[in-house]
Amino acid sequence: MVHICTVVPISLTVGANRIVPAIAIPHPLGNPALSKADEKAIRREIVLKALKALETEVHGQTVFDK
DSSP: OEEEESOHHHHHHHTOSEEEEOSOSSOTTOOTTSOHHHHHHHHHHHHHHHHHHHTSOOSSOEEOOO
16 A cells, blocks of 8 residues: 655654655645646656555555655
């Protein structure tokens, strides 16, 4: 499982193994102030990062921030 979150320390506290940081609390997977194309690009990047995290073997908690 991958936890996409806006507050990484909370994910670490609850024991999530694969953590992908999101954008902001009110809009974790986007930014409504951006154009539709730019927001779609941000969402795609986060989802692809989460899929990569899902297929990566981890030993303990890992934050996929890059």
